[in-house]
Amino acid sequence: MNVKMHSIKFDADSKLxxxxxxxxxxxxxxxxxxxxxxxxxxxxxxxxKNKTVDIKLNIPGDQLFATASAASFEAASDEAAQALTKQLKRFKEKAMSH
Structure with a gap:
């Protein structure tokens, strides 16, 4: 998947x-x-919880978005990814039922 990453108000290191x-x-x-x-x-x-991660996914016919705040960027990205996982599963079930 092609992912664009933006770090706002700081420089993200390669590990992150x-x-x-x-x-x-x-x-x-x-x-x-x-x-x-x-x-x-x-x-x-x-x-x-001063670190926020917003993730936007483009999928055919729709766009999914999740945001999370935590004490670390790793934890915030994990929370946002879990929220998107739920959204993707719901979207897939909805698409399959039609």
Whole structure:
């Protein structure tokens, strides 16, 4: 899957980008027709959960979006990927029933 990654208000290191890319690649297991995706990682100034990850997936005929905040980008990307997994499963079931 082609994934564009954007880090806002910080420079992401290659280790973080690799971790996020692996999580995105796992989404292909649930729906094999994902066109592409975009990941936005940004630092917030308030609270313990100051790292936010937004993931946008383009699939044929629709667009899925999930956002999560956590103490680390790895945890936030994991939460967002889990939310997208649920959305992909629902979308696939809905598409199969028609």
């Amino acid at each position: 980008l690799d971790v996020v890319q692996k999580k995105m690649n796992k989404l292909d297991r649930f729906f094999d027709r994902i066109v592409d995706g975009e990941v936005f990682m940004r630092l917030n100034n308030e609270g313990i």
